[in-house]
Amino acid sequence: MTSIGAGSSLRFPLRDLSPLKATSLPIPSPVRLTFMAAAGGGPAGLESIDIGTNQLVMSTIGKSTNIVWHECPVGKPERQKLLRQKGCVIWITGLSGSGKSTLACALSRELHCRGKLTYVLDGDNIRHGLNRDLSFKAEDRVENIRRTGEVAKLFADAGVICIASLISPYREDRDACRALLPENNFIEVFMNIPLEICEARDPKGLYKLARSGKIKGFTGIDDPYEPPINCEIEIQLRDGLCASPSAMAEKVVTYLAEKGFLEA
Numbered sequence: 449m450t451s452i453g454a455g456s457s458l459r460f461p462l463r464d465l466s467p468l469k470a471t472s473l474p475i476p477s478p479v480r481l482t483f484m485a486a487a488g489g490g491p492a493g494l495e496s497i498d499i500g501t502n503q504l505v506m507s508t509i510g511k512s513t514n515i516v517w518h519e520c521p522v523g524k525p526e527r528q529k530l531l532r533q534k535g536c537v538i539w540i541t542g543l544s545g546s547g548k549s550t551l552a553c554a555l556s557r558e559l560h561c562r563g564k565l566t567y568v569l570d571g572d573n574i575r576h577g578l579n580r581d582l583s584f585k586a587e588d589r590v591e592n593i594r595r596t597g598e599v600a601k602l603f604a605d606a607g608v609i610c611i612a613s614l615i616s617p618y619r620e621d622r623d624a625c626r627a628l629l630p631e632n633n634f635i636e637v638f639m640n641i642p643l644e645i646c647e648a649r650d651p652k653g654l655y656k657l658a659r660s661g662k663i664k665g666f667t668g669i670d671d672p673y674e675p676p677i678n679c680e681i682e683i684q685l686r687d688g689l690c691a692s693p694s695a696m697a698e699k700v701v702t703y704l705a706e707k708g709f710l711e712a
């Protein structure tokens with residue numbers, strides 16, 4: 449049973465929430481119950497039952513009915529202090545072969561050398577496990593990005609500098625991931641490398657297979673890629689040349705340092 453102090457939130461499962469059971473909890477003062485219905489899938493259907501000064505938020509989120517958020521005494525600020533950094537998500541988007549994984553690894557190495565805790569969520573790798581049930585058709589790509597965005601959010605909340613590296617071809621999905629995080633905690637990095645260069649690199653031979661029709665729905669060939677409109681960082685050619693992996697990483701590290709992410 450959860451015991452609560454005056455002014456704190458009351459947290460317990462709805463199955464314990466009959467008014468009788470609620471009042472049988474060790475509640476020092478009357479409790480205000482707030483019910484959030486999933487009307488239209490948004491927060492619109494907020495309904496509250498006022499039985500005092502404390503607050504319980506009962507929600508229906510998607511198909512999860514009657515759920516209550518549990519707060520922990522150790523939160524993001526405490527973890528950030530411990531790690532001497534600020535948790536955030538660096539979201540690297542771009543065509544296959546544009547250098548996403550190369551940048552992710554170089555950045556992770558550079559930050560690690562500076563004593564900063566990072567974790568890389570690589571699209572290819574996540575599809576080996578968590579997202580192994582997803583294909584490359586549009587709705588599966590949407591779900592791929594949604595799940596990865598949620599995982600990235602957890603890492604950022606843990607205080608980690610999370611580096612997500614996925615094609616993430618649809619703008620709306622990337623924006624939805626951005627919306628999961630506190631303001632300024634989602635740093636979108638666009639690998640603005642022309643298709644011709646990505647295709648010439650073709651390290652896995654996938655473009656060749658796509659051009660010959662052996663892979664259908666390949667991003668940039670017969671599937672869309674929507675470039676960001678307002679990303680925080682853009683990696684592009686200079687005088688027709690790519691920056692080196694360490695120069696790309698340095699650009700992101702400079703941004704993080706300027707914005708205060710490398711200190712608590």
Ligand SMILES: Nc1ncnc2c1ncn2[C@@H]1O[C@H](COP(=O)(O)OS(=O)(=O)O)[C@@H](OP(=O)(O)O)[C@H]1O
Pocket residue numbers: 543544545548549570571572575584588589590592593613614615616617652654663664665666667671
């Ligand atoms: N049809 C199709 N289109 C694009 N990419 C394909 C496809 N099939 C397989 N691959 C390989 O999958 C890697 C991309 O996975 P992602 O999870 O990043 O893709 S997405 O964000 O869901 O679009 C991608 O890896 P990267 O080259 O690192 O981008 C490819 O190796």
Ligand SMILES: Nc1ncnc2c1ncn2[C@@H]1O[C@H](COP(=O)(O)OP(=O)(O)O)[C@@H](O)[C@H]1O
Pocket residue numbers: 542543544545546547548549550551649651690691692693696
């Ligand atoms: N800045 C760069 N300069 C030169 N080659 C690069 C650069 N970044 C990546 N590459 C090369 O391009 C290929 C694709 O890079 P990769 O990081 O695997 O791209 P992605 O993860 O976007 O598919 C690899 O062979 C890699 O070595």
